[in-house]
Amino acid sequence: MTNRKLIAGNWKMNGSVGANDLLVRAVLAGLAPAPACTVAVCVPAPYLAQVQMLRANSPLELGAQDVSPHEKGAFTGEVSASMLREFAVRYVIVGHSERRQYHGETDALVADKARAALAAGITPIVCVGETLAERDAGRTEEVVKRQLAAVIHVNGHCISEIVVAYEPVWAIGTGKTASPEQAQHVHAVLRAQLRAATAHPQRVSILYGGSMNAANAASLLAQPDIDGGLVGGAALKEEDFLQIVAAASRCD
Ligand code: 13P
Numbered sequence: 337m338t339n340r341k342l343i344a345g346n347w348k349m350n351g352s353v354g355a356n357d358l359l360v361r362a363v364l365a366g367l368a369p370a371p372a373c374t375v376a377v378c379v380p381a382p383y384l385a386q387v388q389m390l391r392a393n394s395p396l397e398l399g400a401q402d403v404s405p406h407e408k409g410a411f412t413g414e415v416s417a418s419m420l421r422e423f424a425v426r427y428v429i430v431g432h433s434e435r436r437q438y439h440g441e442t443d444a445l446v447a448d449k450a451r452a453a454l455a456a457g458i459t460p461i462v463c464v465g466e467t468l469a470e471r472d473a474g475r476t477e478e479v480v481k482r483q484l485a486a487v488i489h490v491n492g493h494c495i496s497e498i499v500v501a502y503e504p505v506w507a508i509g510t511g512k513t514a515s516p517e518q519a520q521h522v523h524a525v526l527r528a529q530l531r532a533a534t535a536h537p538q539r540v541s542i543l544y545g546g547s548m549n550a551a552n553a554a555s556l557l558a559q560p561d562i563d564g565g566l567v568g569g570a571a572l573k574e575e576d577f578l579q580i581v582a583a584a585s586r587c588d
Pocket of ligand 1: 346432503507508509510511545546547548566567568569570
């Protein structure tokens, strides 16, 4: 059984009130009233309220890019899952490689963030992926399995509720995409690990991320274990994003 595809845009630290307005309106204008795939945008926290209003009564889902592992309290600068929930956030990215790399996020912290999201009824999009040095050293499987194992360890009872995103670090923002075969291979490894961790028959969605664009999306999304995309740069251009959505819609 295959899943309905999910295309999630990760705007990263981009946007402005004016630019968001234009981008979201253009995406909404190009989306079918009932798209054949699920479409989301993960926006910077200050813009959640704006995008929530723009997307009201549309099929576009709202996502955030990070969440605190804590429920509430003296954690200056952090945003809790229940706060995100108040803005109708359905997805939150956790463990993006940029957070692991620049903010020292560990596997254990990522697992706790996933737990906080799940507790608030938000689907965590858990990112895993190897660096170029790790790939060159033949350590890709070991690295992604270790990253996912930490999340399974803490969230095993509801692991079927998560989304996983395989994002090879060397493919992010570089224009170097993993080949469909390279991506499929890692997705199959992650699929096997998830299957072993849950008795639940529901299939966990595994997205690919890393220089996905209008030209390469169809061949990636055609792979049996690629259930969608986590799209960075191309999500900031409505035409490119809509073409990726169209490619995903044709797969169903
Ligand atoms: P790019 O699509 O810009 O390579 O970014 C991918 C990504 O990091 C999505 O989370």
